[in-house]
Amino acid sequence: MPRADSGPVLVTGATGTVGRAVVAALLTAGQEVRAGVRDPGAADLPPGTEAVRLDFDDPSTAGPAVAGVNRVFLMRPPAISDVRTSLGPLVDAARRASVQRVVVLSVMGVNPALPHWRMERMVRTAGLPMTALRPSYFSQNLISAFGADIRDRSQLRLASRNGRLSFVDTRDVAAVASAVLTDPDAHAARPLTLTGPEALTFGDVAALLTAELGRSVSYVPEGLLRRRRDLLAQGTDPAYVRVQLVIDVTTRLGLARKVTGEIARVLGRPATTLAEFVHDHHTVWTPTAR
Template identity: 50%
Template structure:
């Protein structure tokens, strides 16, 4: 069995590849620039959802695909699903899709569109629906925390069931290793606790030794902030605004036991992840200049 892992250099894809290789499974890493993310034990192939010329080599001989939607691809019918259809035509029989917690209840998010398409595609499928990645704090929102000691989000006082991407990768790898056992299943992968962003700011403050403040804001102000201060494109800014709105409405707080059910162990708490990721928010030390003689 050969597994194609899209998004192989990402926070989930990279550890998924490592786990599959360690388990002796044939893995093909798919990236737009695979040479930049080379790793031992896996074949690398150039792949771009929007470039049909890269599809045949990626899908040849593949039975199972781990499908990760690049955040920049908002129009999935135009920019992602044609590649998945080509995978089906090339003989891929099973797709494990990295979806989103609650996607089945939020029809406007791109993940819901992909799920609907896969259900009618003729391929078997498994949906892995993670809650909000704790690592988004150390990537997407790192600049706010590191440079401005704040989190600016339209999440109100709602709670979010944060999850460590390593827990997501463990679930995905288990599914990819034995896809037949997970056909037609949707796993909602969460951490062990649902926190408000004020509580997350408290955890960051504890680990970093300085005060991090959560600043709730409206959707429009958040979108402007995301585009100007965080460098997001318009599409990603609006998609993330929608995700944070689900938290504000109380729709992101649901906890499940799916990590334990699939992997046999409990998921990692937020504070453990924040401690491990702390380097992303630490400011460079100021090195005093030597005085000239």
């Protein structure tokens, strides 16, 4: 049987925020990387990355994508809820190929109501050695979900009240994924809950942004119904609206404040603080000239 750390690593979601960071971390670690993407010719990937076609709507692409691969980074595209139909062919192909480790991107607080739980169970049931990464709330959401409000209106509008979140930088998540995939035998195949070093309210976040950007950024708490109306009025996809409201309720109830030391344990360095993240990305919130 090939060594668990030999051959290329298949990375799904390689053009997304987390997947792209995983690709970069693996390349830095000297690993061969195979990126599974819908259109290899159009994928903007780092030099040295092998791009192969992997379409979760086309089961015939699963076998070729995993051929010769010993390790897989598996993440669920947000639009996919039926994980058995969409991701099952790849998991089955990985089982037939005797893949030695699958790193699954899950979520903190995973439970049977979430597709992440079904994805974890599917990989486990297939008999594949699995490490589930269960990150908390991504710091990068301050760019993707709230970037325009911060940049143009100097506001954060949420229905989280004064609940606390343990933000985590996706660069840290990717570094942990790379460490596990690079040396699978050194890491127990148990779930890793990945968080930043502290849990913060959105009032705290606004204060960090204010200090870094040199202008006042305020947190505006909203009710759940008002928040829903605002998001829908902005043309936000209803599925994402539901996700955001669930996060708001979870935060209100104190279920998102857990802090662990898993990142420091795996990487041998502290997890990135939100203040560090804000400093590294402050230019994305600079208002554009009108």
